Amino acid sequence: MSRLHEFIVTEAEAGRRLSSVLMKGRGVSRRLVRRVIANDTFYLNGQPVPLSVHVAAGDRITFVMPEASESVTPEPMPLDICYEDDDVIAINKPAGVLTHPTARERTGSLLAGVAYHLQKEGRTPHAVHRLDKFTSGAILYAKHTHAHHRLDQALRNGRVHRRYMALAYVPFDVPMGQWLRMEDRIVQDPEKPSRRVIGTQDEGDLAVTHAMPIARVNHMMLFLFRLETGRTHQIRLQMASRGMPLVGDRDYTFAYANIGDPVGKAAYYERVFPHQALHAYELSWQVQVDGDLRVAYASVPQALEELWALSGGKQPLAEWLRSTPSNQPSERN
The missing domain is CATH 3.10.290.10 (RNA-binding S4 domain)
Incomplete structure (x- = not known):
């Protein structure tokens, strides 16, 4: 329409x-x-x-x-809507749901669910960015081609910001409440194209992540992340390569740091938690340099809260996120 x-x-x-x-x-x-x-x-x-x-x-x-024709068949599904206006809609994507269809999985994507929701408006959704299938959290869709173009420009010019939280397995001491800068070159794994590996200085795409640990329960730590780049599997790979794999991650493990599981807990978490413990809890965007800042918050999944509590966490993850100052990492971090 x-x-x-x-x-x-x-x-x-x-x-x-x-x-x-x-x-x-x-x-x-x-x-x-x-x-x-x-x-x-x-x-x-x-x-x-x-x-x-x-x-x-x-x-x-x-x-x-004019609207582009729909690229996906609309499918009814429950949506946890974080934010919506005439131009965009932000959804809290559950872990296990595809952002958009793939060659192997043509149905059940979040794009199809948003397309169904927007049918009543005569709108067609356009994905602004992506989340891994087993990563939960806020994801933004434009409702028409013009909004999609403007948001794509905003994304390229650093006016779309994604903030993540994760539970990581950390068997050594890390300074609490301080931003850690992770910078690497990331390339496709030649043995498995769906995965990524750390490349040399002369190859791959630059990936820059700022990570801050804010709470610890035994060998499990709660991290916040701010991204400067948006490479595939960026957080998961960079954390694993530094000996701090995300809880439940089957693809990026201690092997990426060339070390074994120090005290045997990582394998246990893989059994009790079905996917990587990574959640995009906040999404903000500014279409124009002098435009209004829009913010969408995605509530922490119950499965993550239960994992944290069962591991000994006394304060809920949502409370940690609310109580932690939203300071930005400096260029030195």
């Missing part, structure tokens, strides 16, 4: 060509401009105009925004 989109020209935009206002000021992609023209045109105060027209402050620009 197509939808009417409109905006009022500001004083700062006055005197510019409509094409410049659309693509440079309003973040409309060149591809979307071509699609609008192919289907209809742009209107200035109700009259059709070419893109070369110069606009004045107070002018009303309208156009019909």
Whole structure:
């Protein structure tokens, strides 16, 4: 379904060509401009105009925004909605649910569930980023192509921030409440393409993660994470390669640090917890540099709370997250 989109020209935009206002000021992609023209045109105060027209402050620009066809069959499913407005929807994804269909698994994805939810609005969801199948937490979908384009720009320009928490198996001392900087080059595992390994200085994609331990119960520690990059399996691989694999992770273990399980607990956690103990608890985004900051919070899964409590944690994980200052890591960390 197509939808009417409109905006009022500001004083700062006055005197510019409509094409410049659309693509440079309003973040409309060149591809979307071509699609609008192919289907209809742009209107200035109700009259059709070419893109070369110069606009004045107070002018009303309208156009019909064509929607892309759905790439997934909508499926009804319960959704834990963290945030929703006219442009986006953020969902608290359960562990075990795919973000989008794969060649092997065509049904049951969160994208299909969001598509079903948006049917009543005549909207089509577009994934802004991804989460691993067995990682839970906040994930953002755009409701139309224009919002998707603007959010993709925001993501590339560092205005989309994802904050994670995890339970890690740490058999040695780590300074509590201090940011630890992890920087590596990550490459595809030549023996198993679905996994990643640490590369050399001259190969792979740069991955930068800031990790802060905030609580400990025996050999289990609660970490917070801030990401500078968004590489596949970034947190899981970087933690495991430093001898701190995430609880329950079957793919990234102590073997990535070339050491054995020091006291034999990691294998136990693999048996009692079905997947990596990693959760994206907060997602924030700012579409424009001077725009409003939007924030979505994803509640901690009950399975993680129970694991923490059974291991001896007295204070719930959710309370640790609320009580920990949201300070940012410095460039030195």
